[in-house]
Amino acid sequence: MKFISWNVNGLRAVMGKSFKExxxxxxxxxxxxxxxxxxxxxxxxxxDGYYSYYxxxxxxxxxxxxxxxxxxxxxxxxxxIDGKHTDEGRVITCEYEDFYFVCCYVPNxxxxxxxxxYRMEFEDDIREYLVKLDKKKPVVYCGDLNVAxxxxxxxxxxxxxxxxxxxxxxxxxxNQLLKAGFADSFRRLYPDKVxxxxxxxxxxxxxxxxxWRIDYFIVSERxxxxxxxxxxxxxxxxxxxxPVCLVTE
Numbered sequence: 001m002k003f004i005s006w007n008v009n010g011l012r013a014v015m016g017k018s019f020k021e022x023x024x025x026x027x028x029x030x031x032x033x034x035x036x037x038x039x040x041x042x043x044x045x046x047x048d049g050y051y052s053y054y055x056x057x058x059x060x061x062x063x064x065x066x067x068x069x070x071x072x073x074x075x076x077x078x079x080x081i082d083g084k085h086t087d088e089g090r091v092i093t094c095e096y097e098d099f100y101f102v103c104c105y106v107p108n109x110x111x112x113x114x115x116x117x118y119r120m121e122f123e124d125d126i127r128e129y130l131v132k133l134d135k136k137k138p139v140v141y142c143g144d145l146n147v148a149x150x151x152x153x154x155x156x157x158x159x160x161x162x163x164x165x166x167x168x169x170x171x172x173x174x175n176q177l178l179k180a181g182f183a184d185s186f187r188r189l190y191p192d193k194v195x196x197x198x199x200x201x202x203x204x205x206x207x208x209x210x211x212w213r214i215d216y217f218i219v220s221e222r223x224x225x226x227x228x229x230x231x232x233x234x235x236x237x238x239x240x241x242x243p244v245c246l247v248t249e
Contacts, residue, residue: 001029001030001247001248001249002026002027002028002029002030002245002246002247002248003028003029003030003031003032003101003140003142003217003245003246003247003248004026004028004030004031004032004233004243004244004245004246005032005033005034005103005142005143005144005215005217005243005244005245006031006032006033006034006215006236006239006241006242006243006244007033007034007035007105007143007144007198007215007239007240007241008033008034008035008036008238008239008241009035009037009239009240009241010035010036010037010038010239011033011036011037011038011043011045011067012037012038012042012043013037014238014239015043015045017237017238018238019238020045020047022236022238023047023069024047026243026245028245029070029071029072030068030069030070030071030094030101031050031068031069031070032066032067032068032069032092032101032103032142032143033066033067033068033103034065034066034103034104034105034143034144035064035065035105035144036054036056036065036066036067036089037062037063037064037065038056038062038065039054039056039061040052040054040056040067043067047069049071050069050070050071051069051070051071051072051073051074052067052068052069053067053068053069053070053077053092053094054066054067054089055067055079055080055089055090055091055092056089057087057088057089058086058087058089059087059088060088063088064088064089064090064105065088065089065105066089066090066091066092066103066104066105066143067092067103068092068094068101068103070094070101072096074094074095074096074101075095075096075097076094076095077092077093077094077095078092078093078095079091079092079093081122081125081126081129082125082129084125085122085125088107089105090104090105090106090107090122091103091104091105091126093133098137098138099137099138099139099140099220099223100133100136100137100138100139100140101139101140101142102130102133102139102140102141102142103142103143104126104141104142104143104144104145105143105144106119106122106123106126106143106144106145106146106147107119107122107146108146108164108165109146109164109165109167109169109170110164111164113162113164113167113169116164116167116169116170119169119170120169120173123170123173123176123177124173127173127176127177127180130177130180130182131180131181134181134182134220138219138220138222138223139182139219139220139223140217140218140219140220140223140246141182141216141217141218141219142215142216142217142218142244142246143215143216144198144214144215144241145174145214145215145216145218146164146165146170146214147165147166147170147171147173147174147214148160148165148166148171148212148213148214149171149174149175149184149187149213150171152192152194153196153212153213153214154166154196154211154212154213155196155209155210155211155212156210165212165214166212177218178218181220181221182218182219182220182221183218183219183220183221183223183224184216184218185216185217185218185219185224185227185230185246186213186216186217186230186231186232186244188224188227188230189227189229189230190230195213195232195234196209196211196212196213196232196234197211197212197213197214197215197232197234197241197242197244198211198212198213198214198215198240198241198242199211199212199240200240201240206240213232214241215232215241215242215243215244216244217230217244217245217246219246223248226248226249227246227247227248228247228248228249229245229246229247230244230245230246230247231244231245231246231247232244232245233245
């Protein structure tokens with residue numbers, strides 16, 4: 001199977017940047033998006049051959065939001081985390097026969113870590129949720145997780161210590177998730193590879209490859225044996241993020 005995850009930073013915006021052509025060319029079994037910033041009606045994107053599921057923010061229009069497009073109809077679809085964290089459209093879970101697929105847009109801690117308390121609450125809730133799912137069947141958890149785990153995962157680690165996305169609190173929660181029985185598929189396959197998935201729009205950061213790896217495919221440990229490759233698609237443009245891809249048996 002082929003899975004793709006992409007923070008598009010506005011689905012309507014990326015639609016004008018060859019998104020449909022990229023979608024068709026990649027031909028993924030499951031293609032999920034974060035930060036769609038619109039409703040299903042506003043997006044007007046229902047690709048042929050796919051079941052489409054949108055989770056748009058209700059608390060603040062044009063903010064956050066996720067979407068999943070899947071060739072195979074899921075057994076069930078769940079929005080949010082066990083009834084919590086539903087108003088910002090951050091989580092969609094698709095249940096299949098052999099695994100759960102969880103698309104997530106983790107909240108940004110914000111400058112000066114103004115939203116770190118909510119971020120910590122979200123992290124604890126999503127980890128507990130994933131562990132619960134993992135007891136039933138393996139989990140594929142992906143999306144913009146808004147954290148660079150280790151120094152290798154961003155261009156300038158020293159000056160970013162304590163900043164949102166590279167705070168001790170956020171990195172610590174990522175450690176807890178991995179210790180709970182999950183694997184960072186890219187880093188497991190490529191322990192020393194330097195590659196990023198997000199670049200600021202400022203200071204020509206992408207041109208200079210001054211970026212962060214904050215988009216992931218995290219999988220249950222027992223699912224790693226099925227993973228053939230975990231790819232960061234840096235050649236695909238259209239957003240300040242690039243897609244990430246997981247290929248399995």
